[in-house]
Amino acid sequence: MLKWQLGDYLTTFLLIIIRAKIKNWKIADSLQAEKIKYGNNKHQYLLWYNPQSKAERNNIIFFIHGGGWNKGNPEFFKFMADYFTKLGFTTVMPTYRLAPDFQFPDQEIDVFEALKKTSSILRGSAVEKNIIIAGQSAGAHLGGLLLLNQDLQQKYKLNKDLFTAFLSISGPLDLSRPCRTKRAEKYLYGFVPTPKKRQKANPINYLHSDFKIPIFCLHGAKDPLVPKAHSIVFLKEINAKTQAETKLKIFENKHHSDLTGLFFKNEPGNKEVKEWLLKVDKSN
Structure with missing residues (x-):
């Protein structure tokens, strides 16, 4: 196993799993969510x-x-x-049916269903048409599809003007890129087992000229699962085809899963994300 691959495994378990569990335990009583179903499967729910x-x-x-x-x-x-909630944001976290039992487009359908449910709950509120999409890894990929798949937006009657910004964390935003590890290959082909499905599931293929919301991509330079080229190439295409405001932050000593550690207090990059979110919020 290469050193940078080992680094991701270690940081995944030591930083994210241990620290997240400790953090979640500490906030368990102070932060409660309402669990809302949007489908019949056990994974079709969101936390509000x-x-x-x-x-x-x-x-x-x-x-x-x-x-x-x-x-x-x-x-x-x-x-x-x-x-997010300490910054004052109502935060909605959906889940979705999982591969390999469920393959694309089931996950995409689920996040659209979850967003439709969210939109119906927000109807009539001050934030009804102001939704920042954010996601980590596979979640960033699904977020990209939410923002860019105009056919499904029309099918679910979700106006593209609902969206005000996109925060991508270690996002696989260009599925045409080759996998660097067997682990990444296993994940990808369990989700999109055929080239045709892979093409249909690729967010970069849905770019269109009237896409205009701000995007901030965060990526680890040493990411062994989703190379930083995913964010770099995606934003390059955005800049070439649209007038959207883009921002890229590459963390030189970060891998994949450990990048979410920046949402712990005093981590490098924490302040920059906060400033971007508040700037986006003020502009609406």
């Missing part, structure tokens, strides 16, 4: 967190969890809900 801060925000955050499309849940990312 109300703001902890009295600051009035113009947007909500719709955060999609990662896990290689085949594992994970929003409960594990409670520490991120804590971060």
Whole structure:
């Protein structure tokens, strides 16, 4: 195993799992979510967190969890809900049916269904049409499809003007890129087993000239699962084809899963994400 691969495994378990569990345990009583079903499958639900801060925000955050499309849940990312809600944002965290039992487009359909449910709950509120999409890893990929797949937006009657920004954390935003590890290959082909499905699931293929919302991509320079080229190439295409405002932050000593550690207090990059979110919120 290469040193940079070992680094990701170690940081995944030592930093994220241990620290997230400790953090989640500490905030368990102070931060409670309402669990809302949007389908009949046990994975078709979302967690709804109300703001902890009295600051009035113009947007909500719709955060999609990662896990290689085949594992994970929003409960594990409670520490991120804590971060967002302390900034004053209502935070919605959906989950979705998992591969390999369910393959693309089931996950894409689920996040659209979850967003439709969220939109119906928000109807008539001040933030009804102000949704920041955020996601980590596979969740960032699904977030990209939410923002760019105009056919499904029309099918689910979700106006593209609902979206105000996109925060991508270690996102596989260009599925045409080759996998660097057997682990990444296993995740990808459990989700999109054929070239045709892979093409249809590729966010970069849905770019269109009227896409205009701000995007901030965060990526680890040493990411062994999703190379930083995913974010770099995606933003390059955005800049070439649209007028959207883009921002890229590459963390030189970060891998893949450990990048979510920046949402812990005093971590490098924490302040920059906060400033970007508040800037986006003010502009709406």
